Amino acid sequence: MMQAKIVVGALLVFLTMMFSSSPNAAVELSPEMNSQMIDTALQKAKSSKVASEKIVTLPKGELVLARTVVVPAGVTLRGASLSAMPVLKIWQNESIPIVRMGSDTKLENVVLDGQKGKYVNQRHNGIEIVGTSASQRVRNVQIVNSQVRNFGGNGIYMKYTDRVRIAGTTQAQMMVSNIGYAGIIGYSANNTIIQKVTVRDIGVTGQLLAYNIALTEVYNSKLATSVQAKVNPRSDGALITDSYILNNAVWEGIDTHHGRNLVIQNNTIVNVKNAIAVVSITLAGDVGTVNPPQNVMIRNNRINKQSDYVKLRLAKSEKFKTVRGIVVSGAKLKKSRDAVYATGIQVLNNQIENVQAVSIYGGGILMQSTFGAAVSGNRVQLEPSGRTNYNGIALTVNNKRTAVIGNYIGKIVAMPTEVIAFRGAQNNGEWNNAKWSKVSGYGMVLSKNYRDVTLFTDGKLNMGKAKLVTRIADPNSVVVRNTNKYTFKK
Incomplete structure (x- = not known):
């Protein structure tokens, strides 16, 4: 019997669980135990009224999970450093994301691995940031210095969001790679910042569509124009800057359909079928x-x-x-x-x-x-x-x-x-x-x-x-x- 630990602010959350003598405690825990451990720490952080206790730090090593990690409002989930990044995976389920983020949250120094080669499965996403509606958006989310890789759908999926920031200290430190459909995609996503991010190796040969970065909307031709604008409005406001957009033989690198108030600047685009659309x-x-x-x-x-x-x-x-x-x-x-x-x-x-x-x-x-x-x-x-x-x-x-x-x-x-x-x-x-x-x-x-x-x-x-x-x-x-x-x- 040993104790696995997750840091919540300056405190430790201890869970007594069975695992081998591996130096990385999280490696040998069952998916259910890993999920319970993280859920407990996140709920403790959510309930705290002390700002420093709203930060949950995961141990270095591989954590195989039974279900999606839901980061509640106001909480940061992170690895200890760039050299001690936890690797999160889902156990045999390609229809749920690894992480779902609420308002006022942050993900930092974490690796999310979908464990698959490139194929298309729109439900197989790394991170989902999804509001209830255009009037009830998820707001103020940061994804920093993390790696999102090997997903059949989308690396980072946004819908009904406002003020999401995806950024790296350098382009190598924030990377989305080996994705079937879209590296980063936003539907009705407002005021998005994508800065110093590498998005590479996107799309599946033989498919018609694939995007490194796309900001768009869900369009329903059966809705009247005024209803469409209210229910599924355009993506409005974005800065896409200083990023590497690489290796997409299928379709488009940086894309917007019907976007408004966008700045696309200082990006390096190489080996993309249609570079900017x-x-x-x-x-x-x-x-x-x-x-x-x-x-x-x-x-x-x-x-x-x-x-x-x-x-x-x-x-x-x-x-x-x-x-x-x-x-x-x-x-x-x-x-x-x-x-x-x-x-x-x-x-x-x-x-x-x-x-x-x-x-x-x-x-x-x-x-x-x-x-x-x-x-x-x-x-x-x-x-x-x-x-x-x-x-x-x-x-x-x-x-x-x-x-x-x-x-x-x-x-x-x-x-x-x-x-x-x-x-x-x-x-x-x-x-x-x-x-x-x-x-x-x-x-x-x-x-x-x-x-x-x-x-x-x-x-x-x-x-x-x-x-x-x-x-x-x-x-x-x-x-x-x-x-x-x-x-x-x-």
């Missing part, structure tokens, strides 16, 4: 899209930079081919002439390399159904080590009053190539789409963009052979060209 909600039955994103800034991100392959020890391969760099799309039903625009969009100072698009609608930066967007200061395919196909910047359909200013584009390959191009119709200055005739709107602004730019070895721009881009290429038919209009300014 800021888009609307796609309806079933191929009838179009609804609910565009609003007020999204995408700045200072690095996509497939050669130095990042080296730094992160990643290899280029056909499996992990990127086909679109940054995609922004508003909404349009196929039966409607007019779009519902993505507004408040800024795509600034990103570096995008090695985008091997498979059609003329792919390339470095793709814009569709936007109004008043700014695309400025971006660098597309300046390195000699990769290749970008078809387009540096593509304006597909229904873009209004876009400012394309001060971008630097290198060599684009795969015919028909264009550095900046219209790849569709109705790109002009009018709020609604004109009929198929020449439009009068003042359209877009094209200014101070350069092609054939390269880099010096120190990373600075080499403008020796650069040429000013004086036109937006329009390889469409005459009737389509007549609905596109822009102004060139030196």
